[in-house]
Amino acid sequence: MQMREGGLEPDKFSFTSRIARHCKEGDVVDAFRLKNFLLQTGTDTDLLTYSSLIWGLTFKGLMIEAKELF
DSSP: OOOHHHOOOOOOHHHHHHHHHHTTTHHHHHHHHHHHHHHHOOOOOOOHHHHHHHHHHHHOOHHHHHEEEE
16 A cells, blocks of 8 residues: 555545545445455444445445445
């Protein structure tokens, strides 16, 4: 990761920003991969993380999946 190469450790906020970007680009698969990585590393997710994921799912027309995540 570029952040680590620069001496910075990514945190919940930087990952949530990346998740939101992936969702806006319509790439919900990578967004969910990042969310799962956060959970595996013990990093908390928050309302913004899930709001971004729900928005990304609805953007792709995956209303059932968005409702289930909600």
